Amino acid sequence: MSASTAMSASLFDTARREAETHKWIESQKHGCDLGDHAIREWYRTYWLLYCRHRRLEHIRGETRWMEFETETFGVRYTLIMTHGLLADRILDRLDLGYENLDVIAWSQEWDLPMLRVLDILEAIDVNRARIDHPAAM
Known part of the structure; x- marks a missing residue:
């Protein structure tokens, strides 16, 4: 399925379901x-991490999230074909929660080609996942 024909999901819709599930679980625990309160707690605690993971899914081509650009859907393959193992190692680190600065420090420590590292980070643009959660939450 190409990026143009892939079904899109909404971060806001799926996050609301996650928050409702959190509310149910926490309510069960507390009787x-x-x-x-539980809904707001989920957004305060998990929203940014949730968006980051969805951004990486989008980059890997697993789920097309409508809040992210169509042209970045599935770009992982292109990055690996262009930058080889370096792109794969950077994606692994981002999956583990590394921030851009962590990746840059890691690449300096290993004397990796900084311009290529920066090109890869720019293409992934993990900071694009820092979406404000709905004000109603």
């Missing part, structure tokens, strides 16, 4: 309905 009462925690209501909107």
Whole structure:
């Protein structure tokens, strides 16, 4: 399935379902309905990490998220074909939670080609995942 024909999912819709699940689990643990407090807690605790993981899914071509650019859907393959193992190692580190600065420090430590590292980080643009959560939450 190409990027243009891939079904798109919405971060906001799926996150709301995750928050509702969190509310149910936490309410069960406490023996009462925690209501909107549990929903707000999920957004405060997990929203940014949730968006980051969805960004990486989008880059890998697993799920087309409508909040991210169509042209970056599935770009992992192109990055690996262009930059080889270096792109794969950088993606592994981002999957582990490394920030761009961590990847840059790692690449300096291993004397890796900095311009290629920066090109890869720019293409992935993991910081694009820092989307504000809905104000209603």
